[in-house]
Amino acid sequence: MRLRAVSLAALLAATAPALAFAQAPAVAVASAPSVAQAQDLQAAPVADLVAEVDIPWSRFTLDNGLTVLVHEDRKAPVVAVSIWYNVGSKDEPAGSTGFAHLFEHLMFGGSENAPGSYLGRMRALGPTNLNGTTWFDRTNYFQTVPTPALEQTLFLESDRMGYLLGEVGQDVLDLQRGVVQNEKRQRDNQPYGLFSYTQQDTLFPVGHPYRHSAIGSMADLDAASLETVRNWFRDNYGPNNAVLVLSGDIDEATARTLTERYFGPIARGPVNEPAQADVPTLDAPVEITLHDRVANTRITRNWAVPGMLSEDAVPLAVGASVLGGLASSRLDNELVRGDETAVSVQAGMQAYHRVGIFQVSANVKAGEDAEAVGARLDAIMADLIQNGPTEEEVARVATRYVAGTLQSLEQVNGKASTLAEGQLYAGDPDYYKRELEAYASVTPAQVRDAMQRWLTRPVASITIAPGEREAYVEAASAPPGATPVPAQEIQRVERMAMPEIGEVPDIDFPAVERARLSNGMEVVYVQVDTVPVTRVAVEFDAGYAADRADRLGAHSLMLDLLDEATTTRGPTDLAEAQERLGANINVGASMDRSTATLSSPSANLAPSLTLLADVIRNPAFSEAEVERVRQQRLSAIANERTNPNAIALRALPPLLYGPDSPYGRGFTGTGDEATVRALTAADLRGEHAAWIRPDNATVFVVSDRPLAEVQAELNRALGDWSAPSAARGEKRFAATVPAAQPRIVLIDRPQSPQSLILGGQILPLSGTDDTLTLNAANSILGADFLSRINADLRETKGWSYGVRGNVNLVEHQVPYLINAPVQANRTADSVAALIAQYERFLEAEGVTAAERDRAVAGNTRSLAGQYETSAQVMNALMTNALFDRPDDYAETVASRTRALTPAEMDAAARAAIDPDRFVWVVVGDASVVRPQFEALGMTVEVQPIP
Template sequence: MTRLSTFTLLAATTALVATPTFAQDNGSAIDSLVEQVAIPHETFKLDNGLTVIVHEDRKAPIVAVSMWYNVGSKDEPKGKTGFAHLFEHLMFNGSENLPGDYFEYTEQIGATSVNGTTWFDRTNYFQNVPTGALERALFMESDRMGYLLGAVTQEKLTNQIGVVQNEKRSGDNQPGGLVSYEKLEALFPEGHPYRHSTIGSMADLSSATMGDVQQWFIDKYGPNNAILVLAGDMNAAEARPLVEKYFGAIPAGPVNTPAAADVPTLEEPKRIVMKDRVATTQVRKYWAVGGLRDEDKEALQVASQILGGLASSRFDEKMVRGDEVAVRAWTSYQPFHRVGEFSMTAEVKPGEDPNKVETMMGSILADFVINGPTEDEIERAVTSIVAGQVRGLERVGGFSGKANTLAEGLLYEDNSDAYAEALADYAALTPEDVRAAAAKWLVRPPLTISLVPGERPPYVEPPADGPAEGLAAKEYEPTPREIPPIGETEALDFPDVTHTTLSNGIELHYAQRDAVPLTVISMQFDAGRASDALDKRGLASMATTLLSEGAGGMDAQAIAEEKERLGAQISIGSSLDDTSMTINALSANLAGTLDLAAKFLKEPTFAEADINRVRAQRLAAIAQAKNNPNFLMAKTRQMVMFPADHPYSADPLGDETAISGFTRDDMMAFTNAYLRPENAEIFVVSDLPLEEVKAALEAEFSDWTGSGPVGTKVFPDTPLTNPQRDVIVVSRPDSPQSVIGMLQFVPVDPMDDLAVINAANEALGGNFLARLNMDLRETKGWSYGVRGAIQRTDETVGYIVNAPVQTDKTAESIKALDYQIRNFLEDEGVKPEELSRIQAANISALPGQFETSAAVLGAMVQNDELGRPDDYYEKLSEVYAAQTQESLDKALRDILDPDAFTYIVVGDVDEVIPQLEEAGLTYEVLEQ
């Protein structure tokens, strides 16, 4: 599962009584807002020590169920690194009364946002479930807490060791993927709990025995070592009897006292030089600093924002936009339970001296430590942080929702209200507070890692000798328990959508959601990368990037600062078929946010200096992407499937030659042709009434007009056909994993409703339980994850498989994928249990899919693009309920041809080609 940072920036939540304006009297406004941010909750403890937190939020018929265990990788002894993360995987592999995969049962109840994560300090599991499924969810969570060991087998353990090792290979395979190991070993002394990575070592994982794993569970996963948070459509009175019923009989286990750890200070600066597949040198500096219990944590977070976190940061202003010695530069602060990590990174601009860049990093930091930040910098940083909290107000669960926020505070700081105290501390910070924290922590000797272009050392794995001698395994008899039924799930009530037009003819689509004081807007233009002429590929992407680099007499620095003062997010980008501006505004600041956004569209500057700077950044990004296996896969896929003169054949990041020659006239030509009112639609979800939203839009866009012809995209009349190619091998030497891709066009109209096809694909490739993933991951242990998906564009529909696998299983994996697909299409279609699971999951999950304004907005956009009615999602349950095995089989068998796939492998040709030859697979090699 995903490994995440502990610090989630306090995704606090509440219904806000007022909506103070950030643009004026900023400090007072922040104080006012912070005072109103609250997650009211009740806490109780069972006799066995399980702590339960309950937060009531009735906005949607869902409940977030979040279980946090007080155990992470810092608690692992020598020789058992990776055990906490390995056990997280095992707890998804079935329990005594829920045999099989845990996801089988989450799909039955329509759970969404399902995941588990492990980090240095904790292991957590979370999901959002329909209210009617809460009792079943509590049973499920309790079964893997108290009734697991009777279901853990040697076969499961061996399999998950392989899965975790492939997760490790996947990260290691990325450019710079080996830096974290060197960093931890250099920053922390021998024996320090934070010295080893959460993923662990290959040798320790291979040596895990059943007895050791059983004892690890007994020692660490008792109810008295856990916090359960329930947030959503219920209250403590409703929750307590259910928690008592399912968790009360689980006996307490040993008390796990988290490993203590001091914050180390290096005796002198350390310097490490590493070579890897990077396009330009990266200079990285690290310090071990105070963590979540340290009084400086808020000041360090704000220091990080000002130095290199904000778009207006000093690193951006001086190194990226000023002297232009770096193409990117940033800082980060990650506080953990016992310690924290502060880092500074700069990617050196090609042709610049890395020593000069490092010197500049030091001088910027020195100035900050001596003179401190300005009041304005503090206000902008804190405004951005607090606005981020408001954006988290909609979520009851997920990675940074209310449930996790409450659990994190109680686990690390013995205070479930820690988020509120932190927000108050942010609001009270002074420039001297921030300067002093930087002076305290960041003048100590740093660790400097220079990651330079070159051949990384050969990737060496220890031999898989199997488990070492350990504790003797025990036999555990399952304890039968009665599984509760699933209650009724409320039908989805999608917000009503109103359609109107602005005075200049732009269509406006509006829905109201009042959970938080936010207005989310998407302005859609029919453009995208497909609008680029053959000799101008990359123009749409680069032009939209430049819109926020200068407009309305403001330069990039002024624009960034204004967004931060407003607490606004404004992003502009191009997908394959569309260009969009997305605006996320505090509703109180909607007018100011729209005023800034309108400048981008109506008054772009396109200054030559900005064009040259963004050009250098784009070329550096392309050079770096060529080292990324996933980018190489995407690039090769486009090249293979589309003729050279097709708009979709372009490199996802554009053509280097074309980018090198772009001028201001090119930028203006694109914006004049495509970013204009005649080519735009606006979609809005807001707590404000339509009249206010429309008036604010009219104020900025009523005078906006286009001139000249509207741009049109040109697609060839010749139908696309599936190329008949051998296995295409893209050479990427010394890769510990091969990334396998499969693709074919399918005979489907892009405007068709794909609901039934996508549902059928949930049995074949579309989710965790699909056959492709279950075979290569859960049965064979060769991959961390495999997916097959329908990919829709305006002109085509394709089926794409992505399968990263360990290098020595490349050819066998191709054979396995081919077998699974042929077996599904020719012999064994959807099984009765798959049909039941798919129907239950899709119907029950509908109410939880639209918890946030962003989710509603995305659905509105897609409904409009595909000509669907506004109530499309409300009627989907009827479509799902009507499906049969035969209808799902037909949906895929009518469109997929097992002989029409093109296979691509990105990997080490020296390792891959002998396997292909032995398997009788013909191939062609593409050198980069």
């Protein structure tokens, strides 16, 4: 169900590589590296990091068989409620594929004692992390709620476990089948989107539990009667087939009382024995070539291997990381950085309960011989399989894995999922410790032996080459006039009354401290000691908007090169140094800011800061590195032109802002081919000198270490950094935005089973304006799952997997963007429906009292979980700085929101949003889409892919 609000940041993250842009004279930069920057980087032993990871728990079982795990964590007044059902797509018999995923959707549709949308009721409770997922081995549902909302959450969660089917009627089933079909279309519509079907069909024989995808067969879903679907639920979703984890502001005694009250009366169900599955071996090597509308040929190597509980699972995962998972992997070093015949590589071990898939892939550089690249890839693999990795490679993989685990467990929901997975698959909530210890102790010989056992068997070589996509099998629908098979009447059972929600206290945002480094750079700091991790962000006033109109992509290309190589470390050295430290350094941009971020175990903070300083202060910009990254950027631009989201994000900004505005460039930030081809190393040095400099920067820190200690380390790494003599970059925004020219622009993307609609307008607002009232109103109109537009296109019409309209805050002129992927044959109808919804809301049917109360309750109560982690606190610090908000901004939100009235919300929406000014970009198959607009009398203009 993974549906969330589509912000500009999310849209960009889904489609772009490293981002940002600028203007600057081509001048030489830079000083020689300091002694501190060139010193050896000493990391803490991985065993010390493993010792930091611990999730204390208690466990009990109700009389009906429900297993309950409790983890007490009082850092925030929230509780994660995570329930895992021991049933997934591997357990579906022939003719019933997709039922587990279908029920993931049906269980959000309401239950007998809480009819209507589950999400609608939960919205008022103020949850974070609210969702559900289906996979081969399980179905899970989770939400993190304020502590006073826990009882009502448990009532609702137990009601859909024990009292669901009275709300699952034929109309609900038909609607959700349509939503699932659109979810499938949305996934299939992506470049390389059909690969996984061929991979599973090839690796697993007919009848094997892992052969079919979790989303299932549309034909099976269409053929299923209501009673058949209900019986699937009766057989698999009983309390004895589930694990419930409560993690956070709760203790075992309270958990016992509440789970007995709400789950105890639910009767046991049949026992589901998870499907057994062997690890199949192909009779002989298989070679398959598929075609898709992609920019690069992708070659893959695939094997079925043992699952997560096998002793070989960790050695195989380590081998995959050494081969193509680490930034310093052998395939990266040989194919991407070495002979430069591939633009990207990847290797990974997907470990399921019973089996796994070991997959290796390489995206071949345009103009290279795919067969030759494949042969080179095979030779690199053969050497690793024959001789195994080095001790040092294995140690770097282990450190990276343990450091990542340490950070992932900061959220109570992350800890709940970790405990649930261990209990469900291994019968041991501490299974994660066994995995960590296996990573910390695995030897090169174990990795070599595991790879020899499993990767010397026949391989499935699947290639996806550019070309016309193979015929797409559209999701079928029930034949006209088909009569549904009657189902038994559900005998409803009366339950206790739904509990009320307790008072949720206002949040107390952690204290913000400030300091300055010896060179004057400001440090904004918050201490958070939930995990021994430090996060640092060095933020520069640049971003996409810094790009010149005649040099699009220059700034982002410069940023891409920062973490590639420095004057003291080559690309491999830089990657290996991060891996040894368990540190992550990333350089990227938003529309308004360019940022170098670091996350590191605090035990390795000093050497990690040395590395971060080297990246931002001493980029190499060697001719060889510039040319290699240039080719990767050209490949990225070509790939964007095959991706519906990226196509729309490139096309819409110039239509909204005009080409001369700093915001009137493609939101992906990758720029244009001509600029990228022409840029020189001197140009990029000048770009760096203009923007990446101490007098244009602010340092943000969230750490468990005290400010004095962090400040001392920052001074050591950055305090002697001085600004270059070149002029600092300047962004120039016009006082006004060009008048809107409303229109519908159609971009032809043949063979698209779905159309991507991206619409928007420029609001009469800047990011520094107060948008709280407008955002509250828009949560009802466009931003929430229950918004008017999503309720219409997804929950009523079933034409989309989900649509969103968002106020996308930027520093200056703020855009309003509507993102709507819809089934191809309903494209024009969907645009018309969206316009109608906006007009009705803004002209006549504004915010109702019930909608206001739901939005106010959800927006205030959710604050309790919005600053649970160091990453969330860091984001708040940077957001407050960008939009000129006070440090205590978060603490003012609740009282201001509670004071809102429907009239104020209506006024804010009507003053800002004007559907008569919307510009629409539609990316889809013109032969299917254009006649629809013509039939509705809507004029469209066709433009090429930008």
